[in-house]
Amino acid sequence: MTSNHIIVLDNRPQGEATTSNFKLITAETPELQDGQVLVRHHFLSLDPYMRGRMNESKSYAVPQPLGQVMIGGTVGEIVQSLNPKFKVGDQVVGMGGWQNYSVVDANIVGALRKVDTTNVPLSHYLGAVGMPGVTAWYGLVKIIAPKAGETVTVSAASGAVGSAYGALAKARGCRVVGIAGGKDKCDYVVNELGFDACVDYKEHQDAASLSKALKQACPNGIDGHFENVGGMVLDAVMLRANAFSRIAVCGMIAGYNGAPLPMSNPAFILMNRMKIEGFIVSEHMEVWPEALHELAEMIASGKLRPRESVAQGLAAAPEAFLGLLKGKNFGKQLVKLV
Ligand SMILES: NC(=O)c1ccc[n+]([C@@H]2O[C@H](COP(=O)([O-])OP(=O)(O)OC[C@H]3O[C@@H](n4cnc5c(N)ncnc54)[C@H](OP(=O)(O)O)[C@@H]3O)[C@@H](O)[C@H]2O)c1
Known part of the structure; x- marks a missing residue:
């Protein structure tokens, strides 16, 4: 004992x-x-x-x-x-x-x-080679399913899920844009994780202002988005979403204390013929071996340095x-x- x-x-x-x-x-x-x-x-x-x-x-x-x-x-x-x-x-x-x-x-x-x-x-x-990495893999590969050249975004980009998502999306030839809180996190997302750009949501008071910054970072609009936060961030992304874009709803951390997180413009789902799908990674055990294999290789080869x-x-x-x-x-x- x-x-x-x-x-x-x-x-x-x-x-x-x-x-x-x-x-x-x-x-x-x-x-x-x-x-x-x-x-x-x-x-x-x-x-x-x-x-x-x-x-x-x-x-x-x-x-x-x-x-x-x-x-x-x-x-x-x-x-x-x-x-x-x-x-x-x-x-x-x-x-x-x-x-x-x-x-x-x-x-x-x-x-x-x-x-x-x-x-x-x-x-x-x-x-990266565990639950958060597989979460990024599932949302990107199975829900967003991006084609090379498409623009994909992720909120909480510097975190466990977001950092793996960036590496996986770059490996598929996407333009990858992060959204994160603060200059240090954004610098890290671009300079060390290799994202193409990162937008600091803390510099913006509202979704319209954040969406303008996203327009600069995503000149061709957003084809796929991985949502970790909800609220203003999701509203801003919706304003830049392309026709037939896909959103993987992974987390809503801005509301975990119980505050409501309303969505301002659900009409865009219809206008842009969007797919929005929530998921729980532990309900998709069938993808874990394939996802873990890819993520372990990325760590071993230095392509992902979380x-x-x-x-x-x-x-x-x-x-x-x-x-x-x-x-x-x-x-x-x-x-x-x-
Ligand atoms: N669906 C699933 O199966 C599944 C599995 C794993 C994780 N998740 C979800 O994925 C998300 C990321 O998880 P993670 O493990 O990678 O965590 P993480 O990104 O390493 O850490 C959480 C980050 O969320 C951001 N954040 C915290 N409070 C916030 C708030 N009030 N408003 C806006 N942003 C806030 C912070 O980043 P900033 O400083 O950049 O704001 C924080 O660093 C979470 O929402 C989590 O619940 C879902």
Whole structure:
């Protein structure tokens, strides 16, 4: 048995989430049963979807239960094993949650995946070569399905999903334009991620002004857009959308605290004969192997060099998570646990 630090959801947020919604507790890990392994987590992934799980409202997934370990993706190493398929020292990705160790029944299909860190750093299996990367891949390849030469855009462009999207879209011969908050993030999106342009939405008070900046960055209009934010950003994109354009609706982070996010001009959907499709990446497991293969190659070859924001130690997770919901992260938000 091993002493474990665990962060549980203590109470549900009323409006904005706060650190007092979480509680850090200590407990022993249970004794291993046949088929189980003990995983020591090296990194915990913090992701915007966790905010939705903190609410009790109806959604595509069940709410995070109170008093139980917060849900979360983890990478780590096997430190004890009663499962012949996993040996001590194997590096694995799983859903270990906000804690230092997890006991996992490794016979459950998909519970743990062994990963190879020869060419891909362990932490990237929570970002570009993990759920966020596959999310970018699905929205781009399966919904937007761009042709070479088309212009595609993405909001939250410097983040975990946005950065992978840029590399995948450039590889398909698109003009890729990001939308991000602040000069530093926009400079990074263009100079380091290789986007063709990036528009800083914080320089604009309203959708009309943001849309003018998008017109400059997208002189041929927008053929495909990947929405991570909603609100003013989506309204501005709608004003520049071409006939038969496609929007992959991935996230609406501007509304995760419960504020309504109205859409100003839904009539453009009709006028431009647009396709707008929402999706949840975990409902498309069939594409994961192909997407992960492409993303791992991009990392190994240096075509995708994603940035990470790394908080130190489990106790730092709540603050880092709240920062993510305000754009304080710069790239994939992780917590280093070892
Ligand atoms: N549908 C799915 O299956 C799926 C899977 C994974 C992720 N997602 C969604 O994809 C989006 C991006 O996720 P990620 O993991 O890559 O996160 P991320 O981009 O690494 O971080 C979130 C970013 O969102 C922006 N943001 C935060 N609060 C905002 C606000 N109030 N208004 C406008 N922008 C705000 C910030 O960027 P700026 O500083 O540039 O504003 C922040 O850095 C999220 O909406 C997430 O929910 C969906």
